[in-house]
Amino acid sequence: MAGEFSRRTFVKAAGVAGLAGLSGDVLAQQQRLTWFAGGTGGTYFPLSNQFKQVVEENTNFTLQVQSTGASVENVGGLAQGQADFALIQNDVAFFAYNGTGIEEFQGNAVKSLRGVATLYPETIHIVTLQGSNIETLQDLEGATINTGDLGSGTQVNALQILEAVGIQQNDFTEQNTGFSQAADQLRNGDIDAAFVVGGWPVGAIEELATTNDIAFVEITDETRQNLKSQARWFADDTIPPNTYSGQSEPVQTVAVQAMIATTEDAEADTVQAVTEAIFSNLDQISLKQQFIGRDSALDGMSIPLHPGAREVFGPATTSPANETENNETAGGTTTPG
Template identity: 65%
Template sequence: MTPDLDRRRFIEATGLAGIAALAGCTGGGGSTETRISWHAGGTGGTYFPLSNEFKTIVEENTDFTLQVQSTGASVENVGSLQSGDADFALIQNDVAFYAKNGEGIEAFKGNPVKNLRGVATLYPETITIVTLADTGIETPADLEGATINTGDLGSGTQVNAVQILEALGISEYTEQNAGFSTAADQLKNGDIDAAFVVGGWPVGAIADLANTNDVEIVEIKGDNRQAVLDAAPFFATDTIPGGTYEGIDSKRETVSVQAMIATRAEMEADTVEQISAAIFDNTDDLTIKTDFITKASAQDGMSIELHEGAQAYFG
């Protein structure tokens, strides 16, 4: 091969690489970045499949590409937004408040996450205490002395579980920490007695467990529920309808928090506005939590300052 041919091929190759690099910098629709990092939650909960539905909607209606990542959910996701590893994330409204104000949760005490911003609230996140029917656990008092999976260490689920157990006066228990899917396996194997699951019903991990095992949901009602409501301002009353899970034909009373979309202050206002519009102008394309996710209710329970792009869309 001649030196001239080598030189010409090198120039052609580097020229193509330069064009590709420029294309990556400019992106679609005039945006400087079209890849959006979206942090969800565990694959056995609601955050992950819902985030993938958001991904489909956003990619069909904008030039953005969403990279949905499975995570330990709320507390971890706040850290990812703070560091810039995530652009958007699903978190709980109580965790958002604690993070923004630097209180309530050990990870945030004295360390407020100043760049955390709200986009929209989505749906009630039901707090479900699930057990197998043969454990004999029927009321919250029966949790005393039990082995309980309170959720991934540092997650919003764990925070809620510990708050609720304290409010219910349950002080002696062995704590295990794992995600919803692992908790279901632990229940099947008899490694734990009960598990806390936080997510909009029906939660996939509970539904799968109920299809193969006799499950029971421990109700939080009456004085117990009032004690939980008095313990923190973010808890609200909630009911799991009968028939939601196999073998549980009657409703179960409990409490909930609120799921929300959060972002970071550094995100371009136009990007946040476009993402918001794509999702909330096309909620008819969703199949998950369709009774709750609407533009009209998207600021109900918003616990932190809105991003300017969300403010532009929601008004």
């Protein structure tokens, strides 16, 4: 099953299949498409189901939305032909396409990966409970921390952020589950803090805030600048006051970008139809509607754009993905802006 796809499975599959020339084109010819989302406690899963409704009402395709461990697992699903579309983080997309940044992708670049559209900022939430004595990132040293599903984009971001303040993996006790389980762990006192990456408000945190007094650890000033200098896909972000129960002050943090991805094997007509259906019916989308639009659909695009998406949005003239393609042609490398 898709939800059981593991880091080890990804590496094994990558070695066997070479992560190229997979069966996405066969899947794309069918009326039924598979869409990998994320955990049910985050934003990917409910948003994907809203996309499902719009696509099925406006095209001849049906979408099978699957709950997964999110970004890294979803890249594996695309690479193996298990998924036709998936939601992933733009930083994970960059790592996968360039074969860098994450252990699973080292030497296993997913050159078949293609971008469809970027959607909305995925805010880094570092949540704890009031009275935990965790007020700064440095206070997380020695703590028990849920860094997200093993191999997920959330875990990648969490480890990057902790390392930016000098906290290595052997400096804390790491737990790995989805957002809903992390909220339960906080509620039960099994962990001290959790990293949750998603567009606010995240359902699992909303629910936790109704039963417990929550608090957030901010990412500010020098730490934020240090992060952005190391990884340009991070952007400044703020969780507005009263986003969650009991949260009366804004929370400074950073964000990555959520995006829709597919592979080069997907038929252009299929990608165009699905993309056009979504972006022509945004009034039917309630989640993150204020961020999703044609004008911003190429912002932060960190991998080459699929030709079917290019038919919807036009040439990605300002996309870092174009810089990537141009530099590859010239024999160089780049990083996303």
